[in-house]
Amino acid sequence: MKDHNQPSQHPFYEETLETKPIFEGKIISLQVDTVRLPNGETATREIVRHPGAVAVVAxxxxxxxxxxxxRKPLERVQVEIPAGKLDAGEEPEAAAKRELEEETGYRARSIEHLHSFSTSPGFAEEVVHLYFTDDLEQGSVHLDDEEFLTCEAITLEQAMAYIKEGRISDAKTLLAVYAWRMRTLTGSF
Incomplete structure (x- = not known):
């Protein structure tokens, strides 16, 4: 009997036959894999490799x-929760605390992991680790040289309005707002 807890034993598993590197950038890389499908045929899969990221509901x-x-890919300004990519060898919790302070000027005295999720599993391996804190103290902003942003604190009503207006439209921030709404309504995430 096959153990479906092992990905390679699942009946839909696609065995990688060949990997061809296409691009290696500062943040992502792109490869094309040739895979064997469950029916024995072969297909190609374009895969974006990403080190992972963190985001914080603060x-x-x-x-x-x-x-x-x-956000250049969208050609517009976005309102988002503080977030950023993991540095090599960095633990997600440390990255979440670092990104929060760098972008907002607030330091988390304590932080709680809410969930980790895939952003686009059809073509990318990126996983975002979502954290929560309401235990903040003043720190200092340390933006990257190529980072230009402003920080504000918004109410739940403002967040819902930003969603309707399209100012908030990225998955991590939508998830954060709805998690915050659930906590407000039920007392927990």
């Missing part, structure tokens, strides 16, 4: 900290 005075920045 509440202060019952308001959520968000940043507003231009």
């Amino acid at each position: 509440l202060i005075d019952n308001k959520m900290l968000v940043v507003e920045q231009f």
